[in-house]
Amino acid sequence: MVHKRGGNGDAEGKHAMARTQAGLSLATDRVVTLLGVTVPVAAVVIAAIMTWNRLMTWADLAIFAGMYLPTSLGLTVGFHRMLAHRAFEAQPVVRFVLLALGCMAGTGDPVRWAAIHLEHHARSDRDGDPHSPRHGFFHAHMGWVFPPSFDDKPEIFARAAVDDPLVRFFRRTYWGWTLLSVAIPYVVGGWTGLLWGVGVRMFFTLHVGFSVNSICHTFGRAPYETGDRSRNEWVLGLLALGEGWHNNHHAFPRSAFHGLRWWQIDFSGYLIRVLEWLRLARNVHRVTPQLLESRRIT
Numbered sequence: 001m002v003h004k005r006g007g008n009g010d011a012e013g014k015h016a017m018a019r020t021q022a023g024l025s026l027a028t029d030r031v032v033t034l035l036g037v038t039v040p041v042a043a044v045v046i047a048a049i050m051t052w053n054r055l056m057t058w059a060d061l062a063i064f065a066g067m068y069l070p071t072s073l074g075l076t077v078g079f080h081r082m083l084a085h086r087a088f089e090a091q092p093v094v095r096f097v098l099l100a101l102g103c104m105a106g107t108g109d110p111v112r113w114a115a116i117h118l119e120h121h122a123r124s125d126r127d128g129d130p131h132s133p134r135h136g137f138f139h140a141h142m143g144w145v146f147p148p149s150f151d152d153k154p155e156i157f158a159r160a161a162v163d164d165p166l167v168r169f170f171r172r173t174y175w176g177w178t179l180l181s182v183a184i185p186y187v188v189g190g191w192t193g194l195l196w197g198v199g200v201r202m203f204f205t206l207h208v209g210f211s212v213n214s215i216c217h218t219f220g221r222a223p224y225e226t227g228d229r230s231r232n233e234w235v236l237g238l239l240a241l242g243e244g245w246h247n248n249h250h251a252f253p254r255s256a257f258h259g260l261r262w263w264q265i266d267f268s269g270y271l272i273r274v275l276e277w278l279r280l281a282r283n284v285h286r287v288t289p290q291l292l293e294s295r296r297i298t
């Protein structure tokens, strides 16, 4: 009897410890998320004041662009089109570089990123969508990132990513890559390098990405029937390197190209075309003209 009570006590102790650890990790998650969204805003304010006072240099802009473009392509081409939707297969070194750049964008490890995104596609604008404007524009934009408003379920939504040893490597080393994305601008440009290459860059990375979830599910045109609120918005088509053609994407999620007309600028799609031409990408998924026309509603 005593032994049994002791056993229950052990179990209780383990449960209490698990609850404490879960509480701590949730608290850590909240603090990291809060810092992640507020520090870039402060950086943009400081950068705007410096620009107003003509203290911004071409070197600052070069550091910003030199960090923003590659890391954003890591997200759009690497995490989104290659990993989450398997829109193409990349040669191993290219795959490594794309996943490393995606981690350096600082918006979450590849498994978590893919799981949240694929849950969005599976439940788009219905119950369970992590970031639908059904629950308000602010929720769709950034309110949803504050835990526990979402619960990434990698085993359900990103099984292929969970099972991939290279992706697991990047999940384990995610914070190391994030640190590298801070160290590079500091080494190149000192404190102003940090301001533009980390702070301002993170502001754009976050809010351009958030805008695809909020603006591209609220404003713009919907040429294809998708059963959700996804829209094409050309400004985000440019800023988000092609991801703003979001109605196209929801209609044809596996297409490597989100710009489906010649005038729909899609920088991420252009990179995939170049990789394919260099034989560094293969099995690139395309939508046939017949399928394109059959799904068209406007």
Ligand SMILES: [Zn+2]
Pocket: 120, 124, 212, 213, 217, 230, 246, 250
């Ligand atoms: Zn969407």
Ligand SMILES: [Zn+2]
Pocket: 080, 084, 085, 117, 121, 249, 253
């Ligand atoms: Zn997608």
